[in-house]
Amino acid sequence: MRLFDTHAHLDFPQFDGDRSIIVSMMREKGVWAINVGVDLQSSVASLQLAQENPHIFGACGIHPHEAKSFNAETEAKLQELLKSGAVAVGECGLDFYRNLSPKDAQIVAFRAQLRLAKSLDLPVILHERAAWPEFLAILREEGPIRGVVHAFSGDYLRAQEALSLGLYLGIGGPVTYPKNEALRQALRKIPPTRILLETDCPYLPPQDFRGQRNDPLKVRYVAEKLAQIWGRPLEEVAEITFENACKLFGVKP
Numbered sequence: 001m002r003l004f005d006t007h008a009h010l011d012f013p014q015f016d017g018d019r020s021i022i023v024s025m026m027r028e029k030g031v032w033a034i035n036v037g038v039d040l041q042s043s044v045a046s047l048q049l050a051q052e053n054p055h056i057f058g059a060c061g062i063h064p065h066e067a068k069s070f071n072a073e074t075e076a077k078l079q080e081l082l083k084s085g086a087v088a089v090g091e092c093g094l095d096f097y098r099n100l101s102p103k104d105a106q107i108v109a110f111r112a113q114l115r116l117a118k119s120l121d122l123p124v125i126l127h128e129r130a131a132w133p134e135f136l137a138i139l140r141e142e143g144p145i146r147g148v149v150h151a152f153s154g155d156y157l158r159a160q161e162a163l164s165l166g167l168y169l170g171i172g173g174p175v176t177y178p179k180n181e182a183l184r185q186a187l188r189k190i191p192p193t194r195i196l197l198e199t200d201c202p203y204l205p206p207q208d209f210r211g212q213r214n215d216p217l218k219v220r221y222v223a224e225k226l227a228q229i230w231g232r233p234l235e236e237v238a239e240i241t242f243e244n245a246c247k248l249f250g251v252k253p
C-alpha cells in the first residue's frame, strides 16, 4: 500500500533528533511526501530533502505569517528556487486568524505567488484561516489556479466553492477530531478523486495522538478515517489519493 502525505514540514526543528529515521521508515512503508516551505530558508530545506530522497518532493513558498518580509527581492529568490526542482508553490494564502502579518501584506504576497505559479505552470498549496471570502475572491481574480486547499476543515458549501474552482481539498488529522462532524458530512458527498491526504506535521496529529508530534507515517490514520466515511477499503482510498497527488504535482507514481 502506498500513501502520499501532501503537506509535511520535516525540515522543522521538531525533527532534528530523528529526521533520518523517520525518512527511512517512510521509504520502508511506502509513504511519499511533499515537504512544504513557509519562508525562503525552509523552501531551500524542502528542495534539499527532495534532492536527497526519491520519495520526498519540495514546495517553495512564503506563508501568510511571513508575508511582512515579502518584497521584490524575496520574490526573485523564490522564483529562482521554484525553477530548481520545486513541484509546487506554497504554502501561501491568507491567515486573518492570527494576523502575524498585516492583511495588506498578506494579500500582496498571496497574489504575487499565485502569479508566479501561473507563469511557471506550477500547482499551489493554499493556506486559509478566517479569511474565506477574501481568499475565494482573490483566487477567482487570479485564476484559473491548479492547487489544493490545505488543511480543509469547512462544510459542504465551502467544499463546493473550492471544487468549483477546480481545486483539490487537503484532508488531515482534524477529520478525526470529534468536533469536525460538518467536515465528515461534507466528505460523504465529495468525490474521492478531489481529495488529497496530508499531515501538516509536526502539527495537527490524529485524535489518538493529540498533544504529540505528528509525522508523515500517521497519514495512515487519516486514510483509515476516510475509508470509514466513504465505506471503501483502506487500500482503495490510499491508491486513489496517491494518484490524485501524483496528478496534481506532476510526480510519477
Ligand SMILES: [Zn+2]
Pocket (backbone or CB within 6 Å): 007, 009, 036, 091, 200
Ligand atoms: Zn503547513
